[in-house]
Amino acid sequence: MFNRKYIDKLTTEMEKREVDAMIITPSTDLEFLMGFSPHMDERFQGLFYLKDRRYFYIVPKLNEEEIGKAIGKDAAIYAWDDGEGYLGQVKKAFEDFDLMHKKIAVNGSTRAISMLDIQGIVEVNFINGNEILEEIRIIKDEEETEYLRKAAKLADEVYEDIVKFIRPGIQEKDIKDKIEELFMEKGGDGLSFNPIIASGPNSSKPHYNEYARYIQEKDVIILDFGCTYKGLCSDMSRTVFVGGISDEERKVYEIIYQANKAGEKAAKEGVAAESVDKVSRDVIKNAGYGEYFLNRLGHGIGYSVHEAPDIKGGNERILEKGMAFSIEPGIYMPGKFGMRIEDIVCITENGSEVLNKASKEIIIV
Structure with a gap:
């Protein structure tokens, strides 16, 4: 599923910068790391990649099938519907993966209002992760x-x-x-x-x-x-x-x-x-x-x-x-x-x- 060369670079950069996790929402960032990026709209979704190489995906149910195919059947997927909203699944995922009070980088396509909403229900330290993602692909082979x-x-x-x-x-x-x-x-x-x-x-x-x-x-x-x-x-x-x-x-x-x-x-x-x-x-x-x-x-x-x-x-x-x-x-x-x-x-x-x-x-x- 992942581009191995780039995921190794991402892991190294996260360790170097003491970043616990990275949120990568639909974008060219997601496509080059995962080989797939879904249509982006106002519904929150994204890959959460941890420095210990674990990962999970939060996704609207209308995109669940395509994400399941792209990310693999063994991956943790937290799906939500429009009626319930995404914040409950975010909180559950953060608890399951012990991300409370951790440093989490976000990519450039992540909407600020989503991060503000998430900060309202969990205690985390969000940082700008754009430089991390740029660094891992700045040198072309x-x-x-x-x-x-x-x-x-x-x-x-x-x-x-x-x-x-x-x-x-x-x-x-x-x-x-x-x-x-x-x-x-x-x-x-x-x-x-x-x-x-x-x-x-x-x-x-x-x-x-x-x-x-x-x-x-x-x-x-x-x-x-x-x-x-x-x-x-x-x-x-x-x-x-x-x-x-x-x-x-x-x-x-x-x-x-x-x-x-x-x-x-x-x-x-x-x-x-x-x-x-x-x-x-x-x-x-x-x-x-x-x-x-x-x-x-x-x-x-x-x-x-x-x-x-x-x-x-x-x-x-x-x-x-x-x-x-x-x-x-x-x-x-x-x-x-x-x-x-x-x-x-x-x-x-x-x-x-x-x-x-x-x-x-x-x-x-």
Whole structure:
């Protein structure tokens, strides 16, 4: 049932941090540990994993059958129905497994209101367990890195096709739908996130997601998309131009391109994450656009599209072989336009490997 490599790492991290148990509610965290994650709704459920390797699952009765199949018939399952609520089963499980007054870590998908309700009936010390779960999967092995490469290659291929599809008169939603269609045709498991299609004035909003505007001549369009392949994610951004490019747009694009290249060159084993951010950020700052670079330079990627390590100021974490993350400098000027170039890189013993191979030259459609 469990991914043995990761459950061993989880146990080690819990012992190191003197954590008695870990709550993992439906999420990518649960899927990569257990190989399955049910649909998440307002009903509380989750895996409780103890540092002595015992475990149990609290589940709504409507999910009991699928959880029983996933977790195994010998596992302790505490099922509850909507009429009785989950707190009685939580209290019983805590008593059965001697979790009263213990330190329990919770993952990022666990709802705060659930934890508050549980604290109302049992005496426990809840702590943030997100760092524990990030730590156990921050280093990718060769197989996982190969899946990241494959996911990135699919994104590259989709980009090559989607630029041929874009034209004035179609809607942002049409581009989004076509991207999803292309990933399915090429063998992706699914989208790693909802694509960002930010055209014209919408391009200055880094995470715009309305898909409502119609493409016009002289638009700047940010395309940000990715897929999953065997559980691993891709994520890339390119900026394209419709019918032409102005002198100012060309200047800004070249600055971002240089910042992207500088960050990728700086990313290597033994370097602090914050220093990579600084190298790229300085390119944009020295060009006079520092106030318009609004975000961290990058985020880790793997089983989730956003995980550790963050490539940002203040993160002193030293990069190690097997870490994978984005390099995505951008400039976003409200009322005018925005641009972003994003690749995924993986730290190797020889520096870094840029997984995305799609062209970063100016493309006018």
